[in-house]
Amino acid sequence: MKPVTLKEIAEQLNISVTTVSKALKDYPDVSKKTRGLVRELAKTLNYKPNTFAVNLRTKESKTIGLVIPVIVHHFFSSVIKGIISQAEKKGYLVIILQSNESYELEKKQIDLLLSQRVDGIIISLANGTADFSHLNEVISQKKPLVMFDKIAKIVKCSKVIIDDRKAAYLATQHLVDIGCKRIAHFRGALLPQNSIDRFLGYKKALLDNNLPYDPSLVYICECGDMSFEEGKKNAKQLLEDHDDVDGIFINTDLVAIGAMTEFNKLGVKIPEDISIVGFSNWFMSSVISPTLTTIDQPGFKMGKTAFKQLYKEIKAIKNNKPKTPKIITLETALVKRESTKK
Amino acid sequence: MKPVTLKEIAEQLNISVTTVSKALKDYPDVSKKTRGLVRELAKTLNYKPNTFAVNLRTKESKTIGLVIPVIVHHFFSSVIKGIISQAEKKGYLVIILQSNESYELEKKQIDLLLSQRVDGIIISLANGTADFSHLNEVISQKKPLVMFDKIAKIVKCSKVIIDDRKAAYLATQHLVDIGCKRIAHFRGALLPQNSIDRFLGYKKALLDNNLPYDPSLVYICECGDMSFEEGKKNAKQLLEDHDDVDGIFINTDLVAIGAMTEFNKLGVKIPEDISIVGFSNWFMSSVISPTLTTIDQPGFKMGKTAFKQLYKEIKAIKNNKPKTPKIITLETALVKRESTKK
DNA sequence: AACAAAATCGAAAACGTTTTCGTATAAATC
DNA sequence: GATTTATACGAAAACGTTTTCGATTTTGTT
Numbered sequence: 001m002k003p004v005t006l007k008e009i010a011e012q013l014n015i016s017v018t019t020v021s022k023a024l025k026d027y028p029d030v031s032k033k034t035r036g037l038v039r040e041l042a043k044t045l046n047y048k049p050n051t052f053a054v055n056l057r058t059k060e061s062k063t064i065g066l067v068i069p070v071i072v073h074h075f076f077s078s079v080i081k082g083i084i085s086q087a088e089k090k091g092y093l094v095i096i097l098q099s100n101e102s103y104e105l106e107k108k109q110i111d112l113l114l115s116q117r118v119d120g121i122i123i124s125l126a127n128g129t130a131d132f133s134h135l136n137e138v139i140s141q142k143k144p145l146v147m148f149d150k151i152a153k154i155v156k157c158s159k160v161i162i163d164d165r166k167a168a169y170l171a172t173q174h175l176v177d178i179g180c181k182r183i184a185h186f187r188g189a190l191l192p193q194n195s196i197d198r199f200l201g202y203k204k205a206l207l208d209n210n211l212p213y214d215p216s217l218v219y220i221c222e223c224g225d226m227s228f229e230e231g232k233k234n235a236k237q238l239l240e241d242h243d244d245v246d247g248i249f250i251n252t253d254l255v256a257i258g259a260m261t262e263f264n265k266l267g268v269k270i271p272e273d274i275s276i277v278g279f280s281n282w283f284m285s286s287v288i289s290p291t292l293t294t295i296d297q298p299g300f301k302m303g304k305t306a307f308k309q310l311y312k313e314i315k316a317i318k319n320n321k322p323k324t325p326k327i328i329t330l331e332t333a334l335v336k337r338e339s340t341k342k
Numbered sequence: 343m344k345p346v347t348l349k350e351i352a353e354q355l356n357i358s359v360t361t362v363s364k365a366l367k368d369y370p371d372v373s374k375k376t377r378g379l380v381r382e383l384a385k386t387l388n389y390k391p392n393t394f395a396v397n398l399r400t401k402e403s404k405t406i407g408l409v410i411p412v413i414v415h416h417f418f419s420s421v422i423k424g425i426i427s428q429a430e431k432k433g434y435l436v437i438i439l440q441s442n443e444s445y446e447l448e449k450k451q452i453d454l455l456l457s458q459r460v461d462g463i464i465i466s467l468a469n470g471t472a473d474f475s476h477l478n479e480v481i482s483q484k485k486p487l488v489m490f491d492k493i494a495k496i497v498k499c500s501k502v503i504i505d506d507r508k509a510a511y512l513a514t515q516h517l518v519d520i521g522c523k524r525i526a527h528f529r530g531a532l533l534p535q536n537s538i539d540r541f542l543g544y545k546k547a548l549l550d551n552n553l554p555y556d557p558s559l560v561y562i563c564e565c566g567d568m569s570f571e572e573g574k575k576n577a578k579q580l581l582e583d584h585d586d587v588d589g590i591f592i593n594t595d596l597v598a599i600g601a602m603t604e605f606n607k608l609g610v611k612i613p614e615d616i617s618i619v620g621f622s623n624w625f626m627s628s629v630i631s632p633t634l635t636t637i638d639q640p641g642f643k644m645g646k647t648a649f650k651q652l653y654k655e656i657k658a659i660k661n662n663k664p665k666t667p668k669i670i671t672l673e674t675a676l677v678k679r680e681s682t683k684k
Numbered sequence: 685a686a687c688a689a690a691a692t693c694g695a696a697a698a699c700g701t702t703t704t705c706g707t708a709t710a711a712a713t714c
Numbered sequence: 715g716a717t718t719t720a721t722a723c724g725a726a727a728a729c730g731t732t733t734t735c736g737a738t739t740t741t742g743t744t
């Protein structure tokens with residue numbers, strides 16, 4: 001009934017707990033014979049070390065925490081998958097918490113993970129996060145921290161990102177290349193670095209092509225749970241505000257799909273009347289009609305990379321060998337589809 | 343540098359560790375004064391109980407395990423969200439593992455969770471799972487186990503499901519109601535109970551409407567990572583095999599969307615030539631063209647319900663009060679959209 | 685003042701593991 | 715045969731908490 005312990009194995013074999021423990025962990029100072037006996041008995045009794053005791057003793061839990069803004073989300077669930085699959089290879093478990101795009105909640109979740117004493121934390125920031133004391137707390141506790149996608153440049157930790165500015169530039173340039181002259185932008189929330197960078201890439205592409213930058217062509221979406229609705233709303237507003245727009249670069253696929261739905265309803269033809277480029281390459285984008293040109297954002301790889309980096313830092317800290325934060329930039333690509341086919 | 347312990351608080355106040363512990367946990371046998379002092383010092387020192395020690399002592403980790411076949415999946419990620427949000431309310435953390443639709447992996451993950459000594463496990467079975475010894479192992483260790491969606495009737499544990507047979511019946515009946523005479527079915531893998539039930543519901547609806555059941559109209563998809571491709575492949579095959587089909591009830595939205603994509607490519611009009619009903623109500627289904635009629639499967643609620651049930655059983659076992667397994671059936675609804683609009 | 689009852693505290697064991705360090709036995713060396 | 719050197723084992727402390735139970739002090743009662 002009760003789980004088997006080292007003590008019971010020791011008693012049955014008439015040896016000490018110490019020796020049993022050593023035998024199971026391949027210590028050199030235990031004879032081949034007793035090691036064999038211990039191993040055998042442990043197997044027949046189905047011995048499983050008590051993680052609680054091991055954790056207490058070793059001060060590590062082989063568990064990491066992951067905090068993300070949303071879960072039901074193609075990009076983020078891809079990242080989760082990447083992290084979990086990589087963590088599994090190294091014998092780590094992953095505790096997932098969501099911030100719901102709320103700073104308060106994010107702070108609470110970090111606290112929770114710290115008091116849970118996870119071995120490291122991976123996070124993508126909530127839109128509302130402007131204060132970083134909770135993250136600095138993690139760092140000052142010498143716990144490895146890796147940020148991805150929605151990062152804060154100011155926090156001194158490793159980061160896994162894409163070159164948002166470059167990707168946005170590419171997307172906008174593509175719209176220019178196919179002949180768009182009046183290009184709008186549905187940007188993300190104000191705070192997140194990546195939504196800023198995408199905006200800057202958009203702006204730079206316009207200027208490099210001698211197209212005027214018109215702030216009234218930039219619309220904001222929070223990109224939270226309501227992304228789709230926001231896309232619809234902005235699309236409608238855009239039509240009311242401007243009748244000459246022939247291209248839009250949109251911060252997120254889901255918003256883009258909302259916009260396309262609205263345009264479709266209002267009789268605006270895509271790509272004939274307006275060309276659209278999204279961002280992230282959600283699976284959905286390849287099956288809607290017209291299919292959506294977008295930037296491929298490698299979620300799965302980002303997850304894997306983030307864990308790999310975290311793992312390195314966990315090892316490094318364990319060996320008392322510091323590690324300077326590293327910024328890893330993954331490649332993206334423009335995926336051309338029907339929404340920009342002239 | 344080192345985390346604060348009860349001992350340090352005790353030494354600073356010149357009292358015993360016992361009293362500090364009691365003061366922090368509102369034991370009645372500690373005076374108001376000392377409790378105040380302890381509380382205050384604990385706060386200023388930012389004391390956080392060492393979870394490892396607490397776990398070891400109390401034999402519970404306030405952590406549960408979740409095993410699902412896939413993560414990047416609208417339904418499953420909704421369930422994850424439901425479980426996590428409910429677990430949070432009760433102070434539980436969730437460790438997520440994926441089985442990748444593989445029995446071997448599923449077994450390994452369960453083992454992992456057991457050796458991790460989680461307080462309970464929630465699982466949706468892999469397609470390949472036909473042996474249930476790993477699940478019975480969980481039960482025989484008196485660890486609460488709740489299955490959802492893809493369940494095994496034979497395993498004696500609580501389950502959260504929908505009435506798949508009824509839902510499938512409803513879906514098929516709808517096709518009949520709009521005038522379909524020759525209705526195909528893309529079913530799921532052979533083993534999962536829900537794919538069996540959906541098939542049975544389909545079959546019964548045909549017979550109840552005096553339509554012949556033709557086995558050659560039933561196609562199989564594994565519904566794993568390749569769902570979309572499977573849908574395309576089956577659609578193509580169906581057209582080659584039969585030229586008189588005017589309706590299809592499809593096991594999963596993603597497969598249905600694959601099929602629709604293929605039909606679209608081949609010039610088959612939906613719903614004019616063939617009407618389609620999917621299953622699950624993925625968000626995607628509401629934005630593709632034509633929008634997909636489907637069965638709404640309440641993932642978020644399923645997750646919440648599954649955790650609630652698990653929580654009840656964790657409490658029950660703690661109080662040495664057994665609990666007979668409970669089967670909870672959630673409501674579904676047919677969502678009529680363009681793919682069945684005649 | 686004597687006693688009972690209540691209030692307050694602490695010693696100690698326990699949870700199960702890991703690891704250091706010492707000791708005893710066996711093997712090797714001269 | 716005496717000494718060194720491997721080899722094999724175990725005692726014990728430590729990780730930080732919870733909880734039982736006994737001891738002491740204070741309060742209340744007569």
